[in-house]
Each structure stands twice: as structure tokens, then as C-alpha cells.
Amino acid sequence: MIYEVSKGAYSISTDKRKLSIPTIHNYLKKAYWSKNKPIYLVQKSIKGSICFGVYHQKKQVGFARVITDLTTFGYLADVFILPEYQGQGLGKFLIKTIMECPDFQGFRSWSLATKDAHGLYAKFGFKEMENPKIWMRKVNFSTY
DSSP states (O other): OOOEEEETTEEEEOOGGGOOHHHHHHHHTTSTTTTTOOHHHHHHHHHTSEEEEEEETTEEEEEEEEEEOSSSEEEEEEEEEOGGGTTSSHHHHHHHHHHHOGGGTTOSEEEEOOSSOHHHHHTTTOOOOSOGGGOOOOOOOSOO
16 A cells, blocks of 8 residues: 655655655665665665655655564664755654554554664654663674
8 A cells, every 4th residue: 555645845655666766875875874785785675665755846855664564563764864855844754654654553563773863763652672681683794
């Protein structure tokens, strides 16, 4: 199901046909969490995720993706608003839209990783891990 929400001149859509892969790749290859990520991996990650494009008229200005089983959990990844569009509340609009997506209602848990946007996510109920000792992680690489 395609989910779309509009607010003034901005819209958010899960329609992958609208995504600008060059815009997404250009941002992600410079981001601290995905530095030098090759375009083929961006494409593969989009294919395996529910994606949210943020648009000003028809120009893509933001992005996020959710990795999920559509039943119990969601992992929020690759969230960004292009720098020239930041400061307009689009990040909040994007996260609110994701959290209100009908396909995600009833999830038992959400997770994400961030180095610098704790305040944004806290507004939507995200908190630091209450018991980090129960979580485990396996890392196979440090950079792309």
C-alpha cells in the first residue's frame, strides 16, 4: 500500500517510483553513518525497506527507510533532510508521518541509532536503551 501525506508545499510518500536514487546516494555517501556507501548498496537497501521520500513539490528533499516485518518491530534508518531544507520542521513531519503510518500500528518496538538527533526522536517516544546488556550486535565492517 502506498501511504502519502501532505503539508503545505511538502509531501511524503512511500511510492518508491518517486525516489531520486542519485539524491539519496549523494547524501548517504557523505553521512557519518554510511560514508562512501556504494550506490548499489543504497539501491539494495531501498528494495528491502519501506521508504519515505520527502518532497517539495516534485523535488526530493528528504528520506527515511524502515526495516520491518510489518508486525512487531521497525528499525528506522537513513533519515535525512537536505541541509537547505532543514530548520522548517520537515524532520518532525517525516518522523510523525512514519510513526502514524497505518502499516506500523501495533508494533511492540522500534529502534534506531543516532549520534546527534536524540532530541528529535525523544519527541516521538524514543529513549536510550533501558537495559543495554540484553542487546547484542555483530559488526563485520567499519566503513564502506
